[in-house]
Amino acid sequence: MFFGFVDQKSNKNSNAVDTKAPDSLFTQIGQETEIEASIKTKKTIRIGGKVTGNVQSDEKIILSSTGELHGECSAPIIEVSGKIAGKIFAKKSLILNGSSSVQGEIYxxxxxxxxxxxxxxxxxxxxxxLDVDEKVVYNDSSVQKKMKETSNKQIQDSDKTSTVTYKRSKNYVKEVTAEPIISGDGNRASSNRVISNILLGIPGNNIEKTSIKEIKLAAGNFMEALGFTFEIFDEPTYNPFYQHLTYVMDRNDQNEKKNLTEVFSTGKKALEDVFLDRNNGHMGEKILKSAKSLKSSLEKVEELSVTLGGIILVKTTNGNRPIISAELISPELHNELKNNPKMVTQPSEIYFSLYN
Structure with missing residues (x-):
C-alpha cells in the first residue's frame, strides 16, 4: 500500500523498541583479521577474516562471505558463505550458501x-x-536425477548412511542444489524450520551508523513480532549501504498452523495502520509497537528499501517530499531480489516496479 506523503517532523522516538544488536550475539573474528591458531569456544563464533587452524564450537560456526578457514571445523550447526579448505563436522545441520567454496570432506x-x-x-x-540419530534430508528429485545422468558422480545409499561424491564442477553443484532456504517470502529449510530474511539497502554516502543501527534493530524487532528469531548476518557494505540478515521460524506445535502469507499479511496490515495513523484494536500490541519503532527509525534517512520477510517497505522521494509504501513481495519481485539482492539499494527503482 502507498501511504502518501509523510511529514518527517510529526513522528517521535518514544516508541522505539530496545533489542540486542546482532553483533553482540557472537564471538567474532573481523574481516581484516588473520589468526593462526586452533579455536575452541562454547559460544557461536562468526568468522569474517582468515583462520588457519581448527575451530570448534558448542553452538554454531558461521563463516561469512569474506571468511576463510584452513583447517577442520566442528559444531552442531555450521553455515558457510566463505571458503573452507579442510574437514567439516556438522552434528546437526550444514548450510552451504551460494557464495561458499569447500574443498575437503563433509560429515x-x-x-x-x-x-x-x-x-x-x-x-x-x-x-x-557423528553419532546422530535423524536421517539426512535430501532434495531427492534433483540429486537422484543428476546422479543418474552423470557417470563420474557417485552416490551410495544404505538404510543408515549416504555418501555423495562431488567432482570440481560449479555447474553440477547448481543442478543438484536444494531448494533455496533464504528467500523473501520464507522457505522451509526442513519440515520444521522456515527461513526468511531482511535485505536492507540505503543509497548515498556518509550515512550515520547510528541511523543504520536503529533501522536494523527496528526491522529485527518487527520480524520477531511476526514470530521469527535472529539467525545470522552477512558483513555490511557501504556507499551505498547493504546488509543481509537471516531470521528463522521454528514450526513447532504452537505455530505449525500459521500460514506464512497470513503472517506477512498481518505485518503489512500493522505497517498500514501505523503509517496511516489508524486504530486497530484487533492487532497485537507487540507488532504494533514494533511497527511504530520502524516508522520512527525511517526518519533518519531520506531513502531506503527493506524486505521484512515477505514484505517490501520502500521510502523514496518525489521532489523534496518523502513517499513510503509497503507491499507483499510478489513472485516476480522475489525472483528479482533472489538474483540481485542489492537492488534494495535503489528504492526509486523498486517503487517504480511496484506501481508501474
Whole structure:
C-alpha cells in the first residue's frame, strides 16, 4: 500500500523498541583479521577474516562471505558463505550458501546446498554420521536425477548412511542444489524450520551508523513480532549501504498452523495502520509497537528499501517530499531480489516496479 506523503517532523522516538544488536550475539573474528591458531569456544563464533587452524564450537560456526578457514571445523550447526579448505563436522545441520567454496570432506546429519555453492570433496550424511540419530534430508528429485545422468558422480545409499561424491564442477553443484532456504517470502529449510530474511539497502554516502543501527534493530524487532528469531548476518557494505540478515521460524506445535502469507499479511496490515495513523484494536500490541519503532527509525534517512520477510517497505522521494509504501513481495519481485539482492539499494527503482 502507498501511504502518501509523510511529514518527517510529526513522528517521535518514544516508541522505539530496545533489542540486542546482532553483533553482540557472537564471538567474532573481523574481516581484516588473520589468526593462526586452533579455536575452541562454547559460544557461536562468526568468522569474517582468515583462520588457519581448527575451530570448534558448542553452538554454531558461521563463516561469512569474506571468511576463510584452513583447517577442520566442528559444531552442531555450521553455515558457510566463505571458503573452507579442510574437514567439516556438522552434528546437526550444514548450510552451504551460494557464495561458499569447500574443498575437503563433509560429515553432516543433514545439509542444504544452495545454488552457486562450490564443492570439491565427499559429503557423508545419515544416521551413523557423528553419532546422530535423524536421517539426512535430501532434495531427492534433483540429486537422484543428476546422479543418474552423470557417470563420474557417485552416490551410495544404505538404510543408515549416504555418501555423495562431488567432482570440481560449479555447474553440477547448481543442478543438484536444494531448494533455496533464504528467500523473501520464507522457505522451509526442513519440515520444521522456515527461513526468511531482511535485505536492507540505503543509497548515498556518509550515512550515520547510528541511523543504520536503529533501522536494523527496528526491522529485527518487527520480524520477531511476526514470530521469527535472529539467525545470522552477512558483513555490511557501504556507499551505498547493504546488509543481509537471516531470521528463522521454528514450526513447532504452537505455530505449525500459521500460514506464512497470513503472517506477512498481518505485518503489512500493522505497517498500514501505523503509517496511516489508524486504530486497530484487533492487532497485537507487540507488532504494533514494533511497527511504530520502524516508522520512527525511517526518519533518519531520506531513502531506503527493506524486505521484512515477505514484505517490501520502500521510502523514496518525489521532489523534496518523502513517499513510503509497503507491499507483499510478489513472485516476480522475489525472483528479482533472489538474483540481485542489492537492488534494495535503489528504492526509486523498486517503487517504480511496484506501481508501474
Amino acid at each position: 553432516a546429519k543433514q545439509f542444504v546446498v544452495n545454488e552457486g555453492a562450490y564443492i570439491d570433496g565427499n559429503i557423508t550424511s545419515g544416521d551413523n554420521v
